[in-house]
Amino acid sequence: MSSSQRLASVGGKYTQKLYFDPRADQSSTGGYWITDKKLRQKLSNLIDKDEVIQDAYVYSNPLSKRQWTNGKLYHAFVIIQTMNWWWSMEKNMERITIQRSKDIESVRDMYQRKKRTTGRSPWTWIRKIKTTQGRNxxxxxxxxxxxxxxxxxxxxxxxxxxxxxxxxxxxxxxKSFEEQVYFDEAADESPSRSTGFYMTVDKAFEEVKRCGGSESFTKQEDYKFRVPFIRHVYNYCRFHTQLDFIFEMCFCGFLMSFITFCRGYYSVAIFTFTCIFLWMLPDLLLSVFDYCFDGGKYHLVMIFEQQGTFWSLEQLNTTLVIHRTKDKDVLLNECQRHPRRTSLKSSKMVEGLHWKNMNEAMEYFCKIQKNKVDVFPSLKDNNVIFLLYKKCKRKNTA
Incomplete structure (x- = not known):
């Protein structure tokens, strides 16, 4: 594709950079140009990391001052209110821009200290489209x-x-998010308000970092726990149907079939039994295939050792589970402070560390790793950890 074709498809010369203006309500401060590689580290040093979003809004303004109505041709940007600041976040053909101000007018009505475009009618003024609360x-x-x-x-x-x-x-x-990570920073200590939390992936990055995630690993071990077939089938069917009472329904159905059969209603019993069997058959076949060929018979736990501290990384359905402790046996015998109901099959010392520290492991797992079609993994896939393990295993044997 030629450069002219590329510009036509993307709409302009996009720089792949973010511009941060920390005081949009004052005379020009120069601002900061930030690349993706330095985004989290640099911005975290320029802002209050713990500042909570109170409310968020989506605003729109026309693309041209000649417009009489916005319709579908409008520029959209987000306005965020925190306790001390007003923020605007938006994307255009050149960059992503974040502005911060003590008053809303400097970020809602202005873009880089110039008035935003408005049209010829009240329908093309700067308008609020959506509103939501910050939800912590x-x-x-x-x-x-x-x-x-x-x-x-x-x-x-x-x-x-x-x-x-x-x-x-x-x-x-x-507006809405899924708490996809369970993090226990002191799994070997008595339960307290600071241990065993469900949180978002985005919050987990900061919690791991706070608990010494930048300290170097000295050793990595991979443990496989054998999962009983019946438990795997139950968990697989429950996860994929999102119905916790699926087996209770089936039990009632089989019971009804048995009663009708005993009373002589053979055709009704056979029909009921056949319907239940056909309803369960697809998930049963998929669960058997997953158990035999896709790693379903094993539960994988990765354990990393630092100086006197152990971390574990595993996955329960769509939840990434991270434990941190000073006692390695806790990681092998318990999960989320409950005894493991699986038996240890094998353990393996990994030759050469896949990651230098826990921060790097989290980054690789949640962004850097891509699948065969160049798509980032999602915790909605219940075998991401096992696929990552197989990928690392192939890398070591290559």
Whole structure:
């Protein structure tokens, strides 16, 4: 593709950089240009990492001052209110811009100290489209989310990666999120308010970092625990159907079939039994295949050793589980402070560390790793850890 064709497809010359203006309400401070590689580290030094989002809004303004109505042709940007600041976050054909101010007017009505474009009618003024509460999300978590979604490295596209898509991405993250990580920073100590939390991936980055995630690993071991077939089938069917009472329903159905059979209603019993069997058959076959060929018979636990500290990394359905302790036996015998109900099959000392520290492991797992079609992994896939293990195993044997 020629350069002219590429510019036509993306809508402009996108620099893959973020511009941060820390005081948009004052005379020009020079601002900061930040690349994706330095995004989290540099911004975390420029802002209050624990600043909680109180409210978030999506605003729009026309693309041209000649417009009479916005319709679908408008620029969208996000306005965020915290206790001490007003923020704007937006994407255009050249960059992503974050502005911060003590008053809303400097970020809502202005872009880089120039008035935003407005049209010829009240319908083309700067308008509020959506509103949501912050739900205890911090600004730093939102920055982690931008980094994890690789937004800076995605070129601008007038249809698929424009300002409206970017605003919707941030707004939806603030409005609702899934707590996909369980992190226990002291799994060998008595339960307290600071241990055993469910949290988002974006918050887990900061918690791991706070607990010494930058300290170097000295050793890595991979443990396989054998999963009983019946338990695997139950967990697989429950996970894929999202119905906790599936087996209770089947039990009632089989009981009804047995009663009708005993009373002589053979055709009704056979019909009921056949319906239940056909309903369960697809999930049963898939669970058997997963158990035999896709690693379902094993539960994998990766254990990393630092100086006097052990970390474990494993996955329970769609939840990434991270434990930190000074007693390695706790990681082998317990999970989420409950005894493991699986038997240890094998353990293996890994030759050569895959990652230098826990921060690097989290980064690799949540962003850097890509699958065969160049798509970032999701914890919605319940075998991400095992696929990562097989990938590392092939790398060691190569």
């Amino acid at each position: 999300t911090t600004i730093n978590e939102l920055i982690n989310y931008i980094w994890r979604k690789d937004v800076l490295n995605k070129d601008y596209h007038v249809l698929y990666a424009n300002c409206q898509k970017f605003a919707a991405l941030l707004f939806d993250r603030i």
